[in-house]
Amino acid sequence: MSDDGEDLTHLDAHGHARMVDVGDKPVTARTAVAEGRVVMAPATARRLLDGDLPKGDAFPVVRIAGIQAAKRTPELLPLCHQVALSSVDVDVTVDADGGVVTITATAVAADRTGIEMEALTAVSVAALTLYDLVKAVQKDVRITDVRLRRKTGGRSGDLDLP
Known part of the structure; x- marks a missing residue:
């Protein structure tokens, strides 16, 4: 059990990590929206906008x-299931x-x-990737505030975060 009294679904009876069996769950339409920020000097941001990197x-x-990263998530995160993504949109x-x-990334499946x-x-x-592309211009770029903004579908229902 976790601190909030819920079963720890990614552990077996011996406390070993396992992939959760989702075979009996119904297929539902699902959407997730995540967001993150890359902070840099205004001069660097202008060069980015001008295509002058x-x-x-x-x-x-x-x-x-x-x-590509969304498509490869189960290869990167050990206990993630492979899902049939129908679309991934990345907006900058x-x-x-x-x-x-x-x-902002929106994934649909x-x-x-x-x-x-x-x-x-x-x-x-x-x-x-953006960090890699601007580091020649500025070394102290920061990646911040990576978070889930919204999800729809599934047993736990919809979630909108500020």
Whole structure:
């Protein structure tokens, strides 16, 4: 049991990690939205917007990295199930004056288990990719506030977070 009295579903009777059996759960439509920020100097953000980075236009690379990451989540996170993603969208918005890039990933699937980890992994890898693409210009870039914003579907229902 966990501190809140719920069964620890990822542990067997001997306390060993296991993958949860979701075979009896119904297939439902599921959506997860995650978000993260990459904080940099306004001058770096302007170069990003202008496509003036040493490695070129970062936006398509960041989006593709996020999509690929969502598809590979069960390879990266040991107890995640493979899910049939029907779509992954990665959006990148830049506040050049504030030096903040917001990355939002939306994952959609019809499956037996949630896809929050796919959306969170997409944001995380997209942010790491952006970091890699701007580090030649600025060394003290920060990745912050990676979090789940919304999920729909499944037994636990919908969740909207501020």
